[in-house]
Amino acid sequence: MSHQNLSQLWDCQLTVMPTRVIEGERFELAVSLSHPSAFDDFTGDNYADFFDQLTFTFSADHPKLVAGLNKYSKNIRKELKDNSYFWVWTSADVPKLADGTYGIEVVVTPQKKAVEEGQDPLEPFPEDGVRGSTIIHVANHYAETRADVSLQRSSNLPTSDEGLWVAIRNRSAAIEFERYHKFVNNVFSETPKLCKMVDQPASLVTKGKRDRNIETEFVDFVDVIRTSPVINIFGPYAYGVLKLATQAFLMLESGVVIKDSPYGRNSLLSAGMLEKERIRLGEPIASFTELQNRLSQYLAQSEQNAALPYLNRILANLVTLDIDQGGVNEVLPYFNGVLQHRLTSPSLIELIWSYWHEEGMLVQTMNTVALRFQNRRSSPHDPLGELELDPLRPLNNLMWGFIQDEHNRLTVPRRAYEYQHHYGLSLVGKAVSAMIPADVRSKFIESFHNLLYRTAVFYRDDSDTTVIADAFPLLNALKEVHLLLAEGAHNQFGDLPWTARGEMLMMQWMLARPEMREFLRGRYMVPYQEQWMGAVDSMKRLQGWTDTTVTHFHELAVTGERILLSIRYGDWIDIENTQEQAKNWARYWKPEIQRYIHGYMTATGVDLMADITDTRDAAVRLIQPSALLQRRLQAQTVQTNAQRPQSIPRLTRQTPSGLGSYPELPIQTPSRILRYKKDE
Numbered sequence: 001m002s003h004q005n006l007s008q009l010w011d012c013q014l015t016v017m018p019t020r021v022i023e024g025e026r027f028e029l030a031v032s033l034s035h036p037s038a039f040d041d042f043t044g045d046n047y048a049d050f051f052d053q054l055t056f057t058f059s060a061d062h063p064k065l066v067a068g069l070n071k072y073s074k075n076i077r078k079e080l081k082d083n084s085y086f087w088v089w090t091s092a093d094v095p096k097l098a099d100g101t102y103g104i105e106v107v108v109t110p111q112k113k114a115v116e117e118g119q120d121p122l123e124p125f126p127e128d129g130v131r132g133s134t135i136i137h138v139a140n141h142y143a144e145t146r147a148d149v150s151l152q153r154s155s156n157l158p159t160s161d162e163g164l165w166v167a168i169r170n171r172s173a174a175i176e177f178e179r180y181h182k183f184v185n186n187v188f189s190e191t192p193k194l195c196k197m198v199d200q201p202a203s204l205v206t207k208g209k210r211d212r213n214i215e216t217e218f219v220d221f222v223d224v225i226r227t228s229p230v231i232n233i234f235g236p237y238a239y240g241v242l243k244l245a246t247q248a249f250l251m252l253e254s255g256v257v258i259k260d261s262p263y264g265r266n267s268l269l270s271a272g273m274l275e276k277e278r279i280r281l282g283e284p285i286a287s288f289t290e291l292q293n294r295l296s297q298y299l300a301q302s303e304q305n306a307a308l309p310y311l312n313r314i315l316a317n318l319v320t321l322d323i324d325q326g327g328v329n330e331v332l333p334y335f336n337g338v339l340q341h342r343l344t345s346p347s348l349i350e351l352i353w354s355y356w357h358e359e360g361m362l363v364q365t366m367n368t369v370a371l372r373f374q375n376r377r378s379s380p381h382d383p384l385g386e387l388e389l390d391p392l393r394p395l396n397n398l399m400w401g402f403i404q405d406e407h408n409r410l411t412v413p414r415r416a417y418e419y420q421h422h423y424g425l426s427l428v429g430k431a432v433s434a435m436i437p438a439d440v441r442s443k444f445i446e447s448f449h450n451l452l453y454r455t456a457v458f459y460r461d462d463s464d465t466t467v468i469a470d471a472f473p474l475l476n477a478l479k480e481v482h483l484l485l486a487e488g489a490h491n492q493f494g495d496l497p498w499t500a501r502g503e504m505l506m507m508q509w510m511l512a513r514p515e516m517r518e519f520l521r522g523r524y525m526v527p528y529q530e531q532w533m534g535a536v537d538s539m540k541r542l543q544g545w546t547d548t549t550v551t552h553f554h555e556l557a558v559t560g561e562r563i564l565l566s567i568r569y570g571d572w573i574d575i576e577n578t579q580e581q582a583k584n585w586a587r588y589w590k591p592e593i594q595r596y597i598h599g600y601m602t603a604t605g606v607d608l609m610a611d612i613t614d615t616r617d618a619a620v621r622l623i624q625p626s627a628l629l630q631r632r633l634q635a636q637t638v639q640t641n642a643q644r645p646q647s648i649p650r651l652t653r654q655t656p657s658g659l660g661s662y663p664e665l666p667i668q669t670p671s672r673i674l675r676y677k678k679d680e
Contacts, residue, residue, distance in 0.1 A: 010035050014106050014132035021094045022139050029069075029092065031056060031106055031132060055109050055129075061102045064095035069104070097138045105133040151465035158281075159581045161570055163294030164308070165588050166277055168565045171348040172558070173273075174253040177530045180246070180505050181512065187245045188394070238394060239401020242509070246502045254347040254498075280588050309571040310486075311346065346569070347498060350561040351422050354415065354500040358427070359603075359629060360553025361546070362532075363412070365539040366402075366507040369516070373399045383542035387519050395515040402510070409503055410496070418496050422488040423448075428626040444484045449608050449621045451477040455586050455593050456609035462587070471579035471586065475572075478582060482572040485564065508532040529554060544640075546633050548603055556599040559592040604628035 013032040021027050033054075058069045069092060109129030173179075278286050298309075357363075371377075372384040389396045412431040419425045424441035426432070454477045461469035510516065512531035522534020529551060536550045566589060571577075586593070601607045604625055612618050 010126060010130045012106070012108055012130040012132035014104065014134045016104065016134045016136050019135070020137040020139070023094055023096050025094050027092055027094065027136065029058075029104070029106075029134075031108065033108060033130070053111050055111050057107045057109070058104065059107075060104045062095075062097055064097060065102055065104070068092055068095050094138060096140075099139045101135050101137050103133060103135050105131060107131050157580045157584075158283075159584050160294065160298045161581060162281060162584060162588065163291060163296070163298045164569060165566055165585075166291045167295050168348055168562055168569075169277075170273075171254060172562050172565070175250060175349070175501070175505075176558075177505065177508050177512075177532070179253070180249055181509060181531070183249045184242065184245055184509055187241065236397060236400050236404070238397040239405060242398060242401075242506055243405070243502075246506055249505075250347070250349075250498065250502055254349055255345045280591075282587075308346070308569050309574075310569055313571075313573070342494060347494070348565055348569075349497045349501050350564050350568070351418060351497040351500065352425075352564055353557040353561040354497065354504055355419050355423070355425055356553050356557035356560060357504055358415065359626065360536065360550040360557075361540050362504060362507060362511075362536055362550070364545070365520075365536045366511065368539060368543070369511075369520075370399065370403050370406075374403060379543075389515055393515050395510065395513045398510055398513075402506075410500055415496070415500060418492055421491070422485075422493075426624050426626055428624075428630050439488075441484055441488050444481075444488075445624070446622055447477070447480045447484055451481050452593060452597055452608045453612075453621075456597065458583075458586050459590065459594075462583075469583070471582040474586060475577060475579055475582035478567060478570070478585065479572045479577075481564075481567050482570065485568045489568070511535040544637070546629070547636055548632070552599045552602045555595050556603065559596040559599070562592050563589060563596060600625075605632060 011032075011034045013030075013034075015030045015032070017028045017030070058066065060066045060069065107129050108131075110127070274287075277291065368378050368384065369387070372382065372387045373389065378384070389399060412427070412429070413435060416427045416432045416435060417437055419427065420435075420437045420440045422441065424444040426435075451474070454474045458469050458471060458474050461467055508530070509532070511520070512535070516535055517531075520535035520538040522528070522538045526534065526537075526549075528534055533550050533554065540546055540550070566585065570585075597608045606620055606623075606628060608621060610617065
């Protein structure tokens with residue numbers, strides 16, 4: 001190999017120790033020269049002479065640093081090791097410099113004197129020398145740093161059923177009282193909603209048809225609406241109009257599919273609602289279109305078009321259908337087929353909503369008002385004796401129709417039987433004292449409350465960032481409740497929850513009327529969520545029913561409905577499910593679950609999220625909510641009687657020889673303490 005090629009094999013490395021220094025400290029520089037074969041013939045006796053023929057020139061980014069390097073340039077140590085020649089600069093002081101990073105470079109060249117005398121110890125060595133460089137960090141003081149360490153909970157992976165949960169919240173909010181109240185008011189208003197279509201262009205109403213005759217007829221129709229008085233006096237048939245409007249409202253708003261409304265009206269997922277969905281899903285940029293696509297993907301898993309996977313499993317098990325032969329088509333209800341609308345668009349209405357409102361005394365309040373309207377006394381000292389509904393305002397006609405239609409409404413035993421068929425929940429009262437149900441979900445209360453407890457345990461573990469919460473017990477609890485709900489989805493399942501919801505919505509609307517609030521006005525400073533609640537609370541105080549506000553029962557109804565809908569229509573029986581689905585379910589429905597647990601504790605006194613330390617703690621969770629409410633009512637009565645004076649002093653006449661009249665003090669008698677029979 002030529003000398004020129006050998007000279008290119010020299011390598012120079014410059015190292016600084018330590019790399020971070022402050023003013024006044026010393027650091028060391030090490031220069032390492034290496035060559036594959038140049039040091040093969042050197043020994044410990046002659047390598048020093050070889051080193052003396054080299055020149056080491058240092059430079060730096062700052063003149064003060066260069067001066068410090070030259071100050072100790074003679075204090076060096078030489079060593080030959082592993083065919084590498086080391087030159088070590090052992091001591092150098094750091095001058096006063098500004099904080100920063102500075103570069104240091106060394107250039108190693110052969111001495112000119114050795115070249116002039118004809119010496120060639122480093123041949124072949126590059127004439128321009130070899131270079132090495134490094135950096136050093138200088139500071140005027142020791143840097144104080146603070147490192148913040150934080151732990152985060154385990155990440156969640158999106159699952160396909162999240163689109164169904166968004167639809168459930170969307171549809172349950174669509175049939176809430178506030179929207180129903182506006183809908184019915186528009187029906188009975190002097191300017192129906194149809195009149196507002198005059199603001200739309202004719203092309204929109206006629207679906208783009210530009211026929212001149214159609215536009216002319218439409219304009220004439222608008223003029224008639226504007227100039228003619230609106231006839232909205234329904235007489236004794238006003239309740240029939242209210243009933244028909246309620247059915248139309250439920251038909252328009254309840255269902256599993258979410259989509260934008262026609263004619264440019266805003267969707268229910270407004271900016272505020274969409275922001276809440278983003279928080280629940282943990283996705284700050286989720287859009288309405290994306291959520292709708294997720295629901296479509298979840299429905300696309302079924303073999304039927306737009307059918308829930310759960311309902312598709314049920315369809316496959318119907319013995320009278322052969323879905324392998326070209327699928328199942330919608331047919332008339334009296335032929336061999338299925339009601340397609342119940343398969344593809346089930347009404348998202350759960351009967352537990354009606355149960356908790358009935359326990360909150362909504363139906364009893366309306367029935368008591370109806371008795372007084374008929375001039376029937378509900379008790380020896382009827383607190384509604386001064387209730388008078390004048391015939392000049394609409395509530396008079398509505399109450400007349402409400403009473404006349406009593407034979408068409410659901411009775412208390414009818415609903416009570418279905419409560420037991422759906423959830424194993426019973427009512428307490430004279431009307432349901434002799435019930436003998438044929439089918440009861442006896443395990444539902446235990447399974448559902450166990451699910452809520454498992455969810456509360458998961459929340460505690462999930463909030464602790466030092467552990468990874470296990471969701472498999474939660475997944476098994478979801479499957480158990482799902483199976484029990486499916487067992488109760490027969491016979492009256494589709495129609496009775498729908499009918500009960502419509503009847504109770506009408507009761508709420510009539511209790512929210514101004515005529516009713518004039519008498520049963522409630523407390524004005526209580527922030528009720530809906531307008532009818534004050535009347536119910538006022539009636540409960542008048543009758544001495546319970547001192548628990550109806551707000552808690554309403555929250556139990558709303559949150560309980562959403563929780564059970566997400567379990568009923570979810571595909572929790574699939575053996576391929578993972579704990580990620582249970583994690584996402586618990587995190588998404590956390591507000592509803594925690595509100596339900598709190599509302600249940602406030603109404604019944606039982607904390608479903610408390611740890612079980614005794615068998616009695618587990619047994620109290622299996623007691624019927626109606627029995628717990630009855631106990632609290634009896635305890636409230638005992639406490640009220642204990643604080644009330646035993647009797648009022650009476651004035652008695654003394655014997656003729658006596659003067660004047662004096663009050664006769666009552667005889668003190670011990671109060672009767674109610675005893676409760678232990679639950680079996």
